[in-house]
Amino acid sequence: MAAIVSFDQADWQGWHELTECYVANGWTMEERTLAAGLLTPKTNWKYVVASFARGKTERCLVVFSMFFENGKAVEPRGSLFGQLTGNDDWKERLQRRTQYNPSADEFTGLRAFQCQVFLPFTGQLTDEIASDAVKLHIATRTQFIEISTKHTE
Numbered sequence: 001m002a003a004i005v006s007f008d009q010a011d012w013q014g015w016h017e018l019t020e021c022y023v024a025n026g027w028t029m030e031e032r033t034l035a036a037g038l039l040t041p042k043t044n045w046k047y048v049v050a051s052f053a054r055g056k057t058e059r060c061l062v063v064f065s066m067f068f069e070n071g072k073a074v075e076p077r078g079s080l081f082g083q084l085t086g087n088d089d090w091k092e093r094l095q096r097r098t099q100y101n102p103s104a105d106e107f108t109g110l111r112a113f114q115c116q117v118f119l120p121f122t123g124q125l126t127d128e129i130a131s132d133a134v135k136l137h138i139a140t141r142t143q144f145i146e147i148s149t150k151h152t153e
Helices: 018-024 090-100 127-152
Strands: 004-012 028-035 047-054 058-068 112-121
Touching: 004 127, 018 028, 018 047, 018 058, 047 127, 058 127, 112 127
Parallel strands: none
Antiparallel strands: 004 112, 028 047, 047 058, 058 112
């Protein structure tokens, strides 16, 4: 299997819920969990693990998290798609996105970066492969933080 790792440096000030981008691009979210496993006990930094389907055979696993350019974690927010009804329009969805902005005590004034692992697959995904995708996310996130904080010092 091959995974794609990406590092997004948009101009976010808080949480960006990547699962909504996948849904907007035709994927159906099957599961979304917030996890903090495989981390050293002193960090407890959360990341999102989500599985998606598109069509009859396409599947993918997405693991993502965010951090401010000073290296501090951005606390994940929930997915709004679990809260939406068929009567919601785009204006209401856009207004709800403000829930992703940091609270006054979280606001750093710094950009927030997002890193993700995208793992496409067919059939069933084993626990071992899913665990490897999470490990890849944590390893690459660590590298992205090191690079990013060097450029902001």
